[in-house]
Amino acid sequence: MNKKGLNLRISERRLNKLRLYASSKEKTMTQLVEDWIDRLPTPEIDDSSTTPLPHQPNG
Numbered sequence: 001m002n003k004k005g006l007n008l009r010i011s012e013r014r015l016n017k018l019r020l021y022a023s024s025k026e027k028t029m030t031q032l033v034e035d036w037i038d039r040l041p042t043p044e045i046d047d048s049s050t051t052p053l054p055h056q057p058n059g
Contacts, residue, residue: 006033 010018022029 018029018032022032025032027035
């Protein structure tokens with residue numbers, strides 16, 4: 001699997017809250033974010049959709 005990075009700007013308070021929660025669950029912050037993303041519903045895409053797909057740069 002090709003891994004990509006994600007930069008996120010959040011307040012120090014939220015970062016500390018995430019760190020503490022991850023530690024209490026014995027998970028990494030990455031694992032928590034991946035778990036949350038995996039719980040998101042998969043959007044249905046059809047030909048009549050007016051919502052553009054996000055740009056996927058090569059590389």
